Amino acid sequence: xxxxxxxxxxxxxxxxxxxxxxxxIAKELDKIGVEVYQISSISDDKxxxxxxxxxxxxxxxxxxxxxxxxxxKDDITKHTLCEYFEDILVENAEVLEHVENLFKHHVNxxxxxxxxxxxMIPSKASVLxxxxxxxxxxxxxxxxxxxxxMPGVPFEMKSIMTEEIIPxxxxxFSRPFIVHRTLQTYGVGESEIANTIxxxxxxxxxxxxxxxxxxxxxxxxxxxxxxxxKVLLNHNLDKQITLLNELxxxxxxxxxxxxxxxxxxASLFKTKNKTLAVAESCTGGQIAAAITAIPGAxxxxxxxxxxxxxxxxxxxxxIDQELIDKHSVVSAEVAEAMAVSVRNWYKSDYAISTTGxxxxxxGDSEAEVGTVFIGIATPAKVFSVEFNMGNHRERVIxxxxxxxxxxxxxxxxxx
Amino acid sequence: xxxxxxxxxxxxxxxxxxxxxxxxIAKELDKIGVEVYQISSISDDKxxxxxxxxxxxxxxxxxxxxxxxxxxKDDITKHTLCEYFEDILVENAEVLEHVENLFKHHVNxxxxxxxxxxxMIPSKASVLxxxxxxxxxxxxxxxxxxxxxMPGVPFEMKSIMTEEIIPxxxxxFSRPFIVHRTLQTYGVGESEIANTIxxxxxxxxxxxxxxxxxxxxxxxxxxxxxxxxKVLLNHNLDKQITLLNELxxxxxxxxxxxxxxxxxxASLFKTKNKTLAVAESCTGGQIAAAITAIPGAxxxxxxxxxxxxxxxxxxxxxIDQELIDKHSVVSAEVAEAMAVSVRNWYKSDYAISTTGxxxxxxGDSEAEVGTVFIGIATPAKVFSVEFNMGNHRERVIxxxxxxxxxxxxxxxxxx
Numbered sequence: 001x002x003x004x005x006x007x008x009x010x011x012x013x014x015x016x017x018x019x020x021x022x023x024x025i026a027k028e029l030d031k032i033g034v035e036v037y038q039i040s041s042i043s044d045d046k047x048x049x050x051x052x053x054x055x056x057x058x059x060x061x062x063x064x065x066x067x068x069x070x071x072x073k074d075d076i077t078k079h080t081l082c083e084y085f086e087d088i089l090v091e092n093a094e095v096l097e098h099v100e101n102l103f104k105h106h107v108n109x110x111x112x113x114x115x116x117x118x119x120m121i122p123s124k125a126s127v128l129x130x131x132x133x134x135x136x137x138x139x140x141x142x143x144x145x146x147x148x149x150m151p152g153v154p155f156e157m158k159s160i161m162t163e164e165i166i167p168x169x170x171x172x173f174s175r176p177f178i179v180h181r182t183l184q185t186y187g188v189g190e191s192e193i194a195n196t197i198x199x200x201x202x203x204x205x206x207x208x209x210x211x212x213x214x215x216x217x218x219x220x221x222x223x224x225x226x227x228x229x230k231v232l233l234n235h236n237l238d239k240q241i242t243l244l245n246e247l248x249x250x251x252x253x254x255x256x257x258x259x260x261x262x263x264x265x266a267s268l269f270k271t272k273n274k275t276l277a278v279a280e281s282c283t284g285g286q287i288a289a290a291i292t293a294i295p296g297a298x299x300x301x302x303x304x305x306x307x308x309x310x311x312x313x314x315x316x317x318x319i320d321q322e323l324i325d326k327h328s329v330v331s332a333e334v335a336e337a338m339a340v341s342v343r344n345w346y347k348s349d350y351a352i353s354t355t356g357x358x359x360x361x362x363g364d365s366e367a368e369v370g371t372v373f374i375g376i377a378t379p380a381k382v383f384s385v386e387f388n389m390g391n392h393r394e395r396v397i398x399x400x401x402x403x404x405x406x407x408x409x410x411x412x413x414x415x
Numbered sequence: 416x417x418x419x420x421x422x423x424x425x426x427x428x429x430x431x432x433x434x435x436x437x438x439x440i441a442k443e444l445d446k447i448g449v450e451v452y453q454i455s456s457i458s459d460d461k462x463x464x465x466x467x468x469x470x471x472x473x474x475x476x477x478x479x480x481x482x483x484x485x486x487x488k489d490d491i492t493k494h495t496l497c498e499y500f501e502d503i504l505v506e507n508a509e510v511l512e513h514v515e516n517l518f519k520h521h522v523n524x525x526x527x528x529x530x531x532x533x534x535m536i537p538s539k540a541s542v543l544x545x546x547x548x549x550x551x552x553x554x555x556x557x558x559x560x561x562x563x564x565m566p567g568v569p570f571e572m573k574s575i576m577t578e579e580i581i582p583x584x585x586x587x588f589s590r591p592f593i594v595h596r597t598l599q600t601y602g603v604g605e606s607e608i609a610n611t612i613x614x615x616x617x618x619x620x621x622x623x624x625x626x627x628x629x630x631x632x633x634x635x636x637x638x639x640x641x642x643x644x645k646v647l648l649n650h651n652l653d654k655q656i657t658l659l660n661e662l663x664x665x666x667x668x669x670x671x672x673x674x675x676x677x678x679x680x681a682s683l684f685k686t687k688n689k690t691l692a693v694a695e696s697c698t699g700g701q702i703a704a705a706i707t708a709i710p711g712a713x714x715x716x717x718x719x720x721x722x723x724x725x726x727x728x729x730x731x732x733x734i735d736q737e738l739i740d741k742h743s744v745v746s747a748e749v750a751e752a753m754a755v756s757v758r759n760w761y762k763s764d765y766a767i768s769t770t771g772x773x774x775x776x777x778g779d780s781e782a783e784v785g786t787v788f789i790g791i792a793t794p795a796k797v798f799s800v801e802f803n804m805g806n807h808r809e810r811v812i813x814x815x816x817x818x819x820x821x822x823x824x825x826x827x828x829x830x
Contacts, residue, residue, distance in 0.1 A: 292699020
């Protein structure tokens with residue numbers, strides 16, 4: 001089963017927003033064995049939508065549209081679907097009741113004709129319930145191709161996708177299994193890895209696809225395969241992973257089953273019943289933000305301090321001014337003192353700290369832009385690691401956050 | 416001039432990464448008057464790339480490709496371009512020198528044949544310099560369509576885009592001006608706005624396009640127009656904005672010229688020479704992270720505390736345990752005490768605090784999921800505002816961050 005995702009709306013085409021909907025939809029489809037063939041973002045222009053539907057129908061069994069279902073004049077998806085399917089809009093009693101209920105219970109103003117018109121649905125469509133909004137999802141069929149239309153508001157789209165579409169696809173269509181394994185390597189470039197594993201890569205069975213994903217000082221290798229026998233697929237991938245381990249086991253730092261490193265670290269802390277605190281300078285709160293973005297963080301995360309100015313490291317974290325004067329604020333000594341101090345303040349088992357210069361200008365210290373020290377305090381010891389993260393501010397910060405989680409993962413695994 | 420952006424790589428199609436490159440490219444093109452007609456993400460399959468090039472050439476004057484230019488076997492863009500252009504790869508001396516220099520100065524290992532092969536370029540291509548990587552950008556022409564290929568690594572792509580492509584497009588092609596104005600409204604749904612401005616919308620000149628962008632409790636209205644006379648375009652939009660202000664001025668809270676609210680708040684603090692500190696509970700560091708993501712934050716941001724657990728509010732922020740017991744940890748009183756305390760700790764002019772329940776479960780307090788108090792302390796006063804942000808964790812957190820910046824903006828503007 002091949003899918004084509006089409007997002008409708010000029011805000012993506014003028015770069016006003018990043019299209020995160022497609023990645024969500026693609027991931028959900030991948031999980032149930034539906035291959036995404038293409039993702040297209042197009043403008044809310046009738047002819048452009050019609051042309052895209054025609055083109056998509058030729059190559060895809062499933063076309064998923066998002067956007068253009070609101071109650072205003074620039075929302076034309078429903079009318080365009082009617083034209084494509086030679087259909088008319090009819091009032092759907094169930095949707096009308098849902099819209100009226102939403103207004104009764106959650107909106108402090110009278111319902112308008114435009115809101116009621118959300119219940120007008122192409123007669124050939126079946127309705128996919130939108131628990132959180134007035135625009136329902138719609139499921140239509142043309143020949144062998146299924147067309148699904150959803151609103152573009154992310155949380156509405158997500159709920160329709162997981163509650164309505166995925167279960168129905170699973171029920172109505174037989175699909176193969178798609179299995180991926182992603183290995184994380186560290187410290188060696190992709191060309192050198194490719195060189196080392198060349199013979200292995202040349203002998204890879206044709207139904208296993210290899211991709212190199214280079215990013216910020218690390219390269220991920222993804223193996224993908226699909227078929228009907230999930231046990232066999234997993235067995236085949238495991239065999240290749242074993243061979244890879246013989247060749248480059250020394251640079252493989254982990255396996256990525258789609259879980260973010262924050263999520264991996266979170267489950268480790270919870271499983272081992274340990275607590276964590278953070279003291280952030282150059283990462284400015286991003287480590288804490290990444291931790292607390294995951295539900296259940298309160299189970300192990302005690303909290304953090306963002307001590308951005310040197311002054312606040314002295315006043316709040318009680319770092320010795322003499323230590324800063326002697327070693328500079330961007331130093332191993334200060335990183336370690338920060339980790340120890342925040343661990344004491346929050347009475348946590350582990351603590352992590354960052355101090356560095358993310359640029360673009362040199363700050364309170366003489367450290368080069370990109371120099372970052374990450375400190376870790378554990379029940380048994382304290383240490384720090386120095387990194388040079390390059391000269392892009394955004395990159396320095398996100399690399400530092402990644403590194404902090406990697407170091408933390410390594411450390412908690414030892415205990 | 417119409418552009419089609421094509422990103423190549425399975426990682427987008429399986430939802431492993433979000434395509435942020437396209438938004439960046441689209442925004443840069445929009446700024447210089449190039450209209451993006453479509454964005455497509457396709458797999459690294461030769462035939463799919465060839466078909467997409469053919470289709471794009473029919474409707475676009477400019478086709479921008481990213482991805483598939485690395486040194487490994489899964490990188491096939493260059494070879495596919497050769498096939499499309501009936502061309503061959505030839506060694507480019509300038510690129511070879513650049514690759515060798517990069518290895519000499521920045522890489523601690525010998526250069527491999529695969530790295531040197533980055534200097535093999537289609538003979539019909541002109542090179543776009545990649546200051547940060549080994550894969551150059553390439554500029555080719557077929558009929559009246561320009562094809563540009565760039566690596567997919569974001570910081571390499573960004574530098575090629577801004578340093579090489581934009582200046583060359585500006586030099587070689589005459590383009591119209593594209594002008595947008597985005598108004599932020601608050602508190603009224605899109606259907607009600609549409610109802611109020613219906614007559615105005617019906618009378619809008621045909622060269623001005625209106626879009627409704629509903630999101631998290633607010634609706635943005637975007638007016639777009641294009642033409643050759645920038646002064647006239649701005650004048651025409653200003654005239655419509657004045658009319659809109661007469662109709663819905665009471666709900667317009669701001670204008671969005673593409674700047675994020677964090678950036679707006681940052682310049683306000685710097686202009687007014689005021690400082691800021693934050694105490695975050697339910698937002699878990701995301702306010703601090705948003706502030707420090709912008710270069711120059713050290714000029715006004717003193718730092719923050721993430722006091723996630725109730726315990727840390729007492730021990731670190733020195734919030735009175737009795738106050739918490741009396742009013743609950745999610746309360747106006749605690750939000751205000753947090754703001755006052757963190758303002759004192761960091762000796763800042765302003766301070767902002769959050770306490771609430773982001774879900775999915777009730778935490779240390781009896782507050783309903785979605786209840787959030789935001790506290791603000793200024794040199795003159797302290798106050799707090801209560802919100803109900805709904806029951807999606809991600810949404811509660813990001814809405815709270817937005818609200819915090821909105822309140823802060825309002826407050827600093829008064830002084």
